[in-house]
Amino acid sequence: xxxxGDDLAGLLAEALRQANLAPRDGDVLxxxxxxxxxxxGRVVDLRSIEPSAFAAQIAAATQGKxxxxxxxxxxxxxxxxxxxxxNLIVETGPGWVCANGGVDESNSGDPNLxxxxxxxxxxxxxxxxxxLQARCAARVAVIVTDTFGRPxxxxxxxxxxxVAGMPALLDLRGDTDLDGRVLxxxxxxxxxxxxxxxxxxxxxGEGIPAAxxxxxxxxxxxxxxxxxxxxxxxxxxx
Amino acid sequence: xxxxGDDLAGLLAEALRQANLAPRDGDVLxxxxxxxxxxxGRVVDLRSIEPSAFAAQIAAATQGKxxxxxxxxxxxxxxxxxxxxxNLIVETGPGWVCANGGVDESNSGDPNLxxxxxxxxxxxxxxxxxxLQARCAARVAVIVTDTFGRPxxxxxxxxxxxVAGMPALLDLRGDTDLDGRVLxxxxxxxxxxxxxxxxxxxxxGEGIPAAxxxxxxxxxxxxxxxxxxxxxxxxxxx
Numbered sequence: 222x223x224x225x226g227d228d229l230a231g232l233l234a235e236a237l238r239q240a241n242l243a244p245r246d247g248d249v250l251x252x253x254x255x256x257x258x259x260x261x262g263r264v265v266d267l268r269s270i271e272p273s274a275f276a277a278q279i280a281a282a283t284q285g286k287x288x289x290x291x292x293x294x295x296x297x298x299x300x301x302x303x304x305x306x307x308n309l310i311v312e313t314g315p316g317w318v319c320a321n322g323g324v325d326e327s328n329s330g331d332p333n334l335x336x337x338x339x340x341x342x343x344x345x346x347x348x349x350x351x352x353l354q355a356r357c358a359a360r361v362a363v364i365v366t367d368t369f370g371r372p373x374x375x376x377x378x379x380x381x382x383x384v385a386g387m388p389a390l391l392d393l394r395g396d397t398d399l400d401g402r403v404l405x406x407x408x409x410x411x412x413x414x415x416x417x418x419x420x421x422x423x424x425x426g427e428g429i430p431a432a433x434x435x436x437x438x439x440x441x442x443x444x445x446x447x448x449x450x451x452x453x454x455x456x457x458x459x
Numbered sequence: 460x461x462x463x464g465d466d467l468a469g470l471l472a473e474a475l476r477q478a479n480l481a482p483r484d485g486d487v488l489x490x491x492x493x494x495x496x497x498x499x500g501r502v503v504d505l506r507s508i509e510p511s512a513f514a515a516q517i518a519a520a521t522q523g524k525x526x527x528x529x530x531x532x533x534x535x536x537x538x539x540x541x542x543x544x545x546n547l548i549v550e551t552g553p554g555w556v557c558a559n560g561g562v563d564e565s566n567s568g569d570p571n572l573x574x575x576x577x578x579x580x581x582x583x584x585x586x587x588x589x590x591l592q593a594r595c596a597a598r599v600a601v602i603v604t605d606t607f608g609r610p611x612x613x614x615x616x617x618x619x620x621x622v623a624g625m626p627a628l629l630d631l632r633g634d635t636d637l638d639g640r641v642l643x644x645x646x647x648x649x650x651x652x653x654x655x656x657x658x659x660x661x662x663x664g665e666g667i668p669a670a671x672x673x674x675x676x677x678x679x680x681x682x683x684x685x686x687x688x689x690x691x692x693x694x695x696x697x
Contacts, residue, residue, distance in 0.1 A: 222637065303695040310695060318611040327636045372610055372696035373556040375689050376628045376648025378655070380612070390614045396664050398565045399460065407663050410614025417616070418656035421675055425645050426634050437659055451613050457541040457548060458610035458696060 222330050223255075223430075225262035230352030233431055237357070242433050244359040247441070249434040250349070251419035254338055254367040254382060255328060256430040257345045263337040264329060265293055283307030290324060293335060297322035302459070314338055316450035317382065319369045328428075339365060342383020343445045350385045360441065362386030366416040368425075372458065379420030381412035382446045387439045389413075389448040410449055411439065460568050461493075461668075463500035468590030471669055475595070480671050482597040485679070487672040488587070489657035492605040492620060493566060493574055494668040495583045501575040502567060503531055521545035528562065531573060535560035540697070552576055554688035555620065557607045566666075577603060580621025581683045588623045598679065600624030604654040606663075610696065617658030619650035620684045625677045627651075627686040648687060649677065 223229065233252070237244060244250065258264070272280070272288035276295055280288035284307060291309070300312040313322040323338035339345045346363040353361050365383035370376075381389060389412035396404050419432035453459065461467060471490070475482060482488065496502070510518070510526035514533055518526035522545060529547070538550040551560040561576035577583045584601040591599050603621035608614075619627060627650035634642050657670035691697065 305695055306693075308695065316611070327640055327642065328638055330638060332638070332640075370644075371648075373554070373689050373694060374618070374648065374651065374687050376646045376651065376687060377644075378648050378652050393663050398664055399666050400566055400568060400570070402565055402570075404565065404664065406608075406615075408614045409658070409663065410609075410612065410616050411659065413612065413614065414616050414655040414659050417652040418659060420647070421649070421652050421656060425631050425647065426636055426642065428637050449612050449614060451611050455544070456611060457543055457546065 223259040224330070225259065225264065227260045229256060229260040230349050230356065233349070234353060234356045236431070237433065244353060244357045244361045244433065245435070246360045247362075247435075247439075248359065249362045249364060249387065249415055249437060249439075250353065250431060251364045251366055251379075251416060251423070251434060252346075252349065252431045253379075253423055254323070254342065254365055255325060255336055257339050257342070257349075257365050257383075258325075258336045259329075261339060261345065263339055264334045265337065267293075267333050267335065279304070279309070290321075290326065290335060293337070294322045294324045297324055297337060314342075314382070315447050317369075319367070323367055338367065339383065343385060343447070344383070346383040346385035346446075360386065362439070362441070362444070364412050364416055364419075365446070366419065368420065379416040379423070381410075381416045381449060384412045384444040384446045384448075386441060386444065387412070388442060388444040389446055391439070411437075412444070412446065413449060461497040462568070463497065463502065465498045467494060467498040468587050468594065471587070472591060472594045474669070475671065482591055482595045482599045482671065483673070484598045485673075485677075486597065487600045487602060487625065487653055487675060487677075488591065488669060489602045489604055489617075489654060489661070489672060490584075490587060490669045491617075491661055492561070492576055492580065492603055493563060495577050495580065495587075495603050495621075496574045497567075499577060499583065501577055502572045503575060505531075505571050505573065517542070517547070528559075528564065528573060531575070532560045532562045535562055535575060552580075552620070553685050555607075557605070561605055576605065577621065581623060581685070582621070584621040584623035584684075598624065600677070600679070600682070602650050602653055602657075603684070604657065606658065617654040617661070619648075619654040619687060622650045622682040622684045622686075624679060624682065625650070626680060626682040627684055629677070650682070650684065651687060
């Protein structure tokens with residue numbers, strides 16, 4: 222259970238050591254947003270929140286939503302994408318679209334606390350990568366993830382919010398397929414796929430906040446979770 | 460390069476043997492839709508297609524789309540979800556939403572052939588699972604995948620279309636988090652996460668049509684890709 226101010230990189234390095242997983246150059250460390258946000262103090266005490274009339278109205282229309290939580294969601298919201306049946310699908314941060322703006326009431330360690338998304342998950346990932354390099358002498362890429370629902374499809378999957386040390390996208394446009402036909406649209410969202418893969422071992426309710434991916438080849442270098450956000454003019458689902 | 464009528468299970472079993480990966484009970488074999496469709500003869504010869512006026516109209520409005528391909532897309536379409544900027548996002552099959560109805564011009568082996576999605580990927584997965592069990596004496600779950608774009612997010616990721624031998628969803632609702640709070644929404648789309656994970660090694664352009672996932676714990680039993688399709692009344696993005 223991480224608390225504000227905890228040395229997350231130190232705790233992760235120690236956990237990796239205990240698991241006999243000394244990080245190596247080219248590993249990818251996937252860390253869930255929740256521990257990052259908690260270590261960074263991105264938590265809000267519900268007792269400090271006075272809901273607006275709009276928040277109270279939304280809460281009244283939904284079954285059992287706390288108006289103070291709705292108020293926090295609205296403060297995290299740059300655009301309400303859909304609002305129906307007690308669901309709030311909103312745009313938050315640099316352009317993530319997710320339920321409740323990523324505001325999270327689970328595993329906060331205190332029923333009065335809710336957890337926000339990290340303010341700048343790329344910077345969080347970069348800090349973790351740098352701290353791990355200092356401690357473990359290995360250049361590790363870091364992906365900060367959260368678990369989102371998807372339109373049209375049931376169930377939740379993990380997605381990349383912040384990325385450091387690798388490109389979030391693997392752009393294969395211009396390469397050729399086995400027939401020699403030029404690939405026109407093939408851009409692999411590799412950071413999202415790594416997040417989803419890590420989600421298979423970071424099982425909910427088991428308190429596993431991080432996973433080390435070894436053996437995935439990638440071009441090291443700068444990267445950003447913002448690569449994964451579709452530009453407005455190409456977004457057909459606004 | 461798979462051809463209609465090929466014994467896909469036999470070819471996969473042989474490839475696994477050569478890779479020293481004898482399947483074991485509890486493994487998950489992820490197979491891309493393309494080889495399944497080709498083996499099942501789900502290919503169309505463009506020379507046999509007469510585009511409708513509507514298909515010709517759409518093709519004329521896009522840069523360089525073949526009207527016959529548009530015609531095939533429309534024949535695969537149950538609902539046009541978005542149509543703009545030369546993109547056709549449609550609903551197809553039991554409710555998949557994807558670009559171009561999953562009609563695929565790449566790696567068909569012949570510029571006159573395009574590949575459709577499997578008619579019933581659950582049945583395809585079940586046949587592969589049964590044939591592998593007969594050959595390898597191991598009970599393997601099978602996931603048939605395709606690569607889709609996503610709204611709001613850049614880049615493509617692999618998704619599960621057909622599933623056999625495991626549930627597509629892992630329903631954790633009713634379990635408790637580390638604070639003892641009951642999880643209300645936690646349903647993990649495990650088949651989609653396995654598809655995305657496998658996509659990391661089934662790299663485009665390298666001709667790797669399948670991946671074996673070992674060590675992922677799941678409750679064996681029946682399953683279906685249809686579990687992953689959101690019911691209409693809960694779909695806020697129709």
